[in-house]
Amino acid sequence: MRTAYSVETVRAAERELMARAPEGALMQRAAAGLAAACADVLGRVYGSRVVLLVGSGDNGGDALYAGARLARRGAGVRAVLLAPGRAHAGGLAALRRAGGSVVAAGGAEACVEQADLVVDGIVGIGGKGGLREEAVPLAEAARRGRGVVVAVDLPSGVDADTGEARGAAVRADVTVTFGAYKPGLLIDPAREYAGVVRFVDIGLETGGARTPEVEALQHADVARLLPVPAAESDKYRRGVVGVAAGSARYPGAAVLAVGGALRGGAGAVRYVGPAGGAVLARHPETLVSERGPARAGRVQAWVVGPGAGDDAATVGEVLAADVPVLIDADGLRLAGVEAVRARGARGVPTLMTPHAGEAAALLGVEREEVESGRLAAVRELAGRYGAAVLLKGSTTLVAQAGGGGAVRVNPTGTPWLATAGSGDVLSGLGGSLLAAGLSAVDAGSAAAYLHGLAGRFAAEGAPVSAEDVAARIPEAWRSVVRG
Numbered sequence: 001m002r003t004a005y006s007v008e009t010v011r012a013a014e015r016e017l018m019a020r021a022p023e024g025a026l027m028q029r030a031a032a033g034l035a036a037a038c039a040d041v042l043g044r045v046y047g048s049r050v051v052l053l054v055g056s057g058d059n060g061g062d063a064l065y066a067g068a069r070l071a072r073r074g075a076g077v078r079a080v081l082l083a084p085g086r087a088h089a090g091g092l093a094a095l096r097r098a099g100g101s102v103v104a105a106g107g108a109e110a111c112v113e114q115a116d117l118v119v120d121g122i123v124g125i126g127g128k129g130g131l132r133e134e135a136v137p138l139a140e141a142a143r144r145g146r147g148v149v150v151a152v153d154l155p156s157g158v159d160a161d162t163g164e165a166r167g168a169a170v171r172a173d174v175t176v177t178f179g180a181y182k183p184g185l186l187i188d189p190a191r192e193y194a195g196v197v198r199f200v201d202i203g204l205e206t207g208g209a210r211t212p213e214v215e216a217l218q219h220a221d222v223a224r225l226l227p228v229p230a231a232e233s234d235k236y237r238r239g240v241v242g243v244a245a246g247s248a249r250y251p252g253a254a255v256l257a258v259g260g261a262l263r264g265g266a267g268a269v270r271y272v273g274p275a276g277g278a279v280l281a282r283h284p285e286t287l288v289s290e291r292g293p294a295r296a297g298r299v300q301a302w303v304v305g306p307g308a309g310d311d312a313a314t315v316g317e318v319l320a321a322d323v324p325v326l327i328d329a330d331g332l333r334l335a336g337v338e339a340v341r342a343r344g345a346r347g348v349p350t351l352m353t354p355h356a357g358e359a360a361a362l363l364g365v366e367r368e369e370v371e372s373g374r375l376a377a378v379r380e381l382a383g384r385y386g387a388a389v390l391l392k393g394s395t396t397l398v399a400q401a402g403g404g405g406a407v408r409v410n411p412t413g414t415p416w417l418a419t420a421g422s423g424d425v426l427s428g429l430g431g432s433l434l435a436a437g438l439s440a441v442d443a444g445s446a447a448a449y450l451h452g453l454a455g456r457f458a459a460e461g462a463p464v465s466a467e468d469v470a471a472r473i474p475e476a477w478r479s480v481v482r483g
């Protein structure tokens, strides 16, 4: 599990460690790790041109000490001080002793553009808001320039805690982060600014009683969650997932949701709805029922909503059932807050799976607001509905019912997954995992992980269809289980 902690938690852990460690030790550990990462990126340090963008805080201090280390190895290092009177004094002295120099911020763009390496030490976890005016031309020069951009701790201008990037921010190729991941390094839009994230251990203790703000499952975590059929399992013991989806107008949504469900580990898939013919033609193993959800026969979980149009009665019937339910697409619009909350009060899990537009409609805000503040939006929805919520996107988030605790972020997504019907496949897959007995958060995050991986396998740099993604789920599953 990869965990990310809020700035407040990182600061608390930092204070604890500082009380025990020798003065300045943490910054030296950070600078050593940063310099090593920069050397890796450069390949050859001797003779390289390095420019440091240095702000007023310790983030700039890290950059200056790392710059001193590179200068001692023969790099030509120049520091651009954005707040000349307030740059880290010890770091600046170390850089000068090592032969580095200082250039004025005004007119430093050309120097930034020509550097082999630009180190962004403008601001770190002490930052508020986007880049300030004086830093913007330098960030732009770094982006235009020929060199690699390495951000110190996080790209300057993004919000460490929320993943928001409301103003201008540095676009890094690599971010070297210290002590703990910050949520902004894992959640879009900020994550996109971070590039490849490298972690440097400085001895910070974040485990124990400290709750991560965000956590990302890795292969081994997902492998532990996936159901394994026992020798005596029959199809009913492995769980039956019901899919109430599709309409005369949108039969395809039903076909795709059933396709996802068939590959999610449930023993059987029961389909109810007007698209039975289309479902059977594509997936003859489906148990198709002519009756509504309440009379279709036993299931261990329901998926409701993909392509459902305005069929509120079916959604109502499914929500009344005392088994886990995954609500997607049209179902989200048709499921009343009270009906969903009542399920929570009865102790039955519900997982809602909106994309940003659907989440915005449910929250009564603009889509952009959800997209720019994804963490807050997913927590808010999970709080309002008392249900687990999976917010789809390039960094899919899963919040537990109520919205508290650590939010899961999915690390396997690919932009190619933003294709018609891909969400229907995900809903079927998630429902199948619910039927197999996973909790709502585990089913949602394992489904997102497998779906993202399947999308990557299917895409390999080219566009994919939702069917392609569904077809590669078994390969994703094998890859996870085999590690």
Ligand SMILES: NC(=O)C1=CN([C@@H]2O[C@H](COP(=O)(O)OP(=O)(O)OC[C@H]3O[C@@H](n4cnc5c(N)ncnc54)[C@H](OP(=O)(O)O)[C@@H]3O)[C@@H](O)[C@H]2O)[C@@H](O)CC1
Pocket (backbone or CB within 6 Å): 010, 011, 014, 026, 027, 030, 055, 056, 057, 058, 059, 060, 061, 062, 122, 123, 124, 125, 126, 127, 128, 129, 130, 131, 132, 152, 153, 154, 157, 178, 179, 202, 204
């Ligand atoms: N955690 C750890 O264990 C360790 C942490 N370490 C390092 O320390 C970093 C945190 O250092 P920090 O606390 O000095 O804050 P930091 O981010 O440098 O900026 C502070 C100053 O910037 C300013 N400012 C604010 N917003 C701004 C903006 N948008 N654009 C421009 N400037 C802005 C604001 O000053 P103001 O001008 O508002 O008075 C504020 O005082 C951390 O990220 C890591 O790199 C490591 O050394 C090892 C151990």
Ligand SMILES: [K+]
Pocket (backbone or CB within 6 Å): 059, 120, 121, 122, 123, 124, 151, 152, 153, 154, 155, 156
């Ligand atoms: K930075």
